[in-house]
Structures are given as C-alpha cells and as structure tokens.
Amino acid sequence: MGFKIMPKAALPEWVEQLQAGHRVVGPQPQHGQYIFGDIKDPEDIHLDYPTSVLPPKQFILPPREELLQYKNGGLYIHANTEERTPTVVMGVHTCDMHAIQLLDRVHSTGYPDQHYQARRENTTLVSIECLRPCMEHSFCKSMGTLTVTEEFDIHLTDLGNDYAVDIGSEKGERLLEGFASLWDPTDADYKRINKVLSEKWPRFSYRLNFDITELPDILNLSLGSALWDELGERCLACGMCTKVCPTCYCFNVVDEIDLSLQDGKRMRVWDSCQVHEFAMVAGGHNFRENRALRQRHRFLRKGKYQYEAYGLVGCVGCGRCAMSCLVHITPVDTFNDLYERRRAKGKVQETQA
Numbered sequence: 001m002g003f004k005i006m007p008k009a010a011l012p013e014w015v016e017q018l019q020a021g022h023r024v025v026g027p028q029p030q031h032g033q034y035i036f037g038d039i040k041d042p043e044d045i046h047l048d049y050p051t052s053v054l055p056p057k058q059f060i061l062p063p064r065e066e067l068l069q070y071k072n073g074g075l076y077i078h079a080n081t082e083e084r085t086p087t088v089v090m091g092v093h094t095c096d097m098h099a100i101q102l103l104d105r106v107h108s109t110g111y112p113d114q115h116y117q118a119r120r121e122n123t124t125l126v127s128i129e130c131l132r133p134c135m136e137h138s139f140c141k142s143m144g145t146l147t148v149t150e151e152f153d154i155h156l157t158d159l160g161n162d163y164a165v166d167i168g169s170e171k172g173e174r175l176l177e178g179f180a181s182l183w184d185p186t187d188a189d190y191k192r193i194n195k196v197l198s199e200k201w202p203r204f205s206y207r208l209n210f211d212i213t214e215l216p217d218i219l220n221l222s223l224g225s226a227l228w229d230e231l232g233e234r235c236l237a238c239g240m241c242t243k244v245c246p247t248c249y250c251f252n253v254v255d256e257i258d259l260s261l262q263d264g265k266r267m268r269v270w271d272s273c274q275v276h277e278f279a280m281v282a283g284g285h286n287f288r289e290n291r292a293l294r295q296r297h298r299f300l301r302k303g304k305y306q307y308e309a310y311g312l313v314g315c316v317g318c319g320r321c322a323m324s325c326l327v328h329i330t331p332v333d334t335f336n337d338l339y340e341r342r343r344a345k346g347k348v349q350e351t352q353a
C-alpha cells in the first residue's frame with residue numbers, strides 16, 4: 001500500500017503518538033530474556049531482540065479469557081465479546097506472523113470464534129524482518145517463514161540508522177497519520193533495502209534434511225514408527241512445548257462459580273495435549289493415555305493435520321519448544337529422524353528387491 005523510511009531515533013516518538021489511542025505492547029528485556037508486555041516508557045521497546053519467551057499470540061488468544069458471565073443459575077447470560085481495547089503489537093517476528101495467519105484461519109473457519117475475532121479486529125500488527133537467526137533452535141528457513149508478504153499492517157526492516165516501513169493495510173496507514181518523521185524512499189534507500197535483504201538469506205541455514213512439502217507424507221508413513229515410543233519414554237508430560245508454541249490453541253473451559261452457586265463466569269484457559277488429563281473423558285477413559293501417543297499426536301498435528309485442514313503447516317520453526325524442553329525433544333530432530341528412518345527402510349527394501 002505504501003513504503004516510507006523512518007529514522008530509528010524517531011521510534012520512541014512514534015510509540016508515544018500511538019499510546020494516545022492504543023495499548024502498545026512489544027518486546028522488552030526481563031531477567032536475561034525477552035517478553036512481550038505493555039510499553040510504559042517508549043524508550044523501553046527493543047525491536048532488535050532474539051526471541052520472546054511467549055509468542056505475541058497471547059494478545060489475541062490470552063492464557064485466561066472470560067467467555068461469558070451468568071447469573072440466577074443461568075437465567076441471565078452475557079457473552080463477553082464487546083470491543084476490546086485497540087492494541088498495537090510491535091516487533092512481531094516473521095515466524096510469529098505466519099503463526100497468526102494460521103490462527104486467523106482456524107478461528108474463522110466453520111464456526112467463527114467471536115471472542116478471537118473481537119480481539120483480532122482491535123489488534124494492529126507491526127512486524128519486523130528477521131535479519132539473523134534468533135537462536136540455535138530456530139529453523140524458519142526450512143519452514144518457509146523467514147519472511148512475510150501479507151497479514152501485517154506495518155512491516156519494518158532495520159536499515160541501520162533507519163527503518164524501511166512497508167504499509168500493508170488501512171489499519172497500518174492509520175498508525176502513521178500525522179507522524180511527520182517519514183520520507184518517501186529514494187533510489188539510494190531502495191538500494192539499501194535490497195542490500196540488507198540479500199545479505200540476510202545466507203545467514204540462515206536449512207535444518208530439515210528434506211523439503212517441507214514432503215512433511216505431511218513422511219508423517220503419514222510414520223504412524224507406526226518406533227520413534228514415538230522412544231520420545232514417550234523421554235517426555236515428562238510437562239506441557240511446556242505447547243505453552244510456548246505460537247500455533248497451539250487448544251484450551252479448556254472452566255466455570256468459576258460464586259458461593260451461591262447461582263452466578264459465575266465461564267473461562268477459557270490454555271491447555272496442553274501433552275498432559276495426561278487432556279484426552280480424559282467420562283468414565284475415566286483416556287484416548288491418548290500414554291506419552292508416546294501424545295507425542296505422536298503433537299507432531300502429526302504440527303506437520304500434517306493442520307496442513308490438511310487449513311492449508312498451512314502447524315509449525316513455523318520458531319524453536320521455542322526446543323528451547324523449553326528439558327529432555328531435548330525437538331521438531332528438527334524428530335522430523336529428520338522420521339525422514340531418515342523412512343529413507344533407511346526404503347534402501348533396505350530396494351536392496352532386498
């Protein structure tokens with residue numbers, strides 16, 4: 001929709017202007033890591049951050065959310081889908097943008113999720129181009145999420161002393177209204193942008209041993225793999241991998257009832273397919289009662305089920321789950337291991353023939 005250049009020194013002034021009409025959240029350092037939180041002082045925002053502990057998903061799909069209130073034993077019910085505070089999320093990495101694209105698709109397909117949509121409509125996304133790998137575990141280049149071409153309202157690229165500002169929507173345009181510290185790019189600016197972008201690609205490496213388009217088939221052929229039992233033996237069922245994941249959205253619904261047992265709130269809270277109780281149903285039956293089944297479900301969901309249901313792979317290669325897992329279960333190792341086992345099996349069959 002438009003392209004501008006903004007001096008980096010003007011960023012705090014822009015954030016301050018946005019704060020007049022929005023809640024502004026972005027990455028900030030805390031205890032040696034980075035977290036997304038409310039920006040109180042515009043100088044505190046750190047757009048040059050490696051990764052965040054929790055993804056920015058938390059502002060569209062909060063860990064705890066009130067769905068409805070009820071009174072008089074349910075005679076009065078009020079769904080909480082009113083307009084949310086307009087929120088600007090600054091500094092969203094490209095992998096997290098791809099994750100939000102998937103979440104948007106999931107929550108607008110079939111029965112649209114009104115709570116999600118109310119938040120999403122009031123959220124403006126300012127993403128930033130990743131110019132170097134954020135950590136050893138990320139594998140965004142293999143997953144095709146190293147850059148973003150849609151979904152953003154504004155996309156920033158760090159040019160050193162300035163930002164290239166790519167305006168992707170009317171919402172994005174509105175964020176820049178009345179902000180004077182911008183100029184139209186010159187030929188020299190376009191050359192700078194091209195140089196920065198062409199220099200970034202060689203810094204990232206492919207970490208999967210196969211092309212991502214093969215992943216659904218590899219998983220389909222690996223349903224009976226012994227690897228699931230091996231992962232199940234190691235897994236602690238802590239659920240941390242799903243808690244930090246930008247594409248996980250499974251939840252539990254719990255009622256918080258007052259002492260009269262007449263009035264209460266219905267809450268949606270994040271849940272994890274990796275914990276024992278997740279698949280427990282009436283009568284104490286559990287349709288994924290062991291950790292091997294739960295690990296298999298997790299990885300099939302990431303690499304096959306989501307793709308088949310929504311046309312997008314359910315893992316964006318952020319690496320957060322690998323960083324968080326105490327027993328070092330990682331998507332890269334798992335996917336590569338399944339691929340190598342299939343390949344070895346194919347070779348054995350070829351030799352026998």
Ligand code: SF4
Pocket residue numbers: 234235236237238239240241242274324325326327328329
């Ligand atoms: S973080 Fe690791 S140990 Fe915990 S549930 Fe996930 S895979 Fe299992």
Ligand code: SF4
Pocket residue numbers: 241244245246247248302314315316317318319320321322331
């Ligand atoms: S599965 Fe792991 S690497 Fe993939 S998107 Fe989720 S947290 Fe990131």
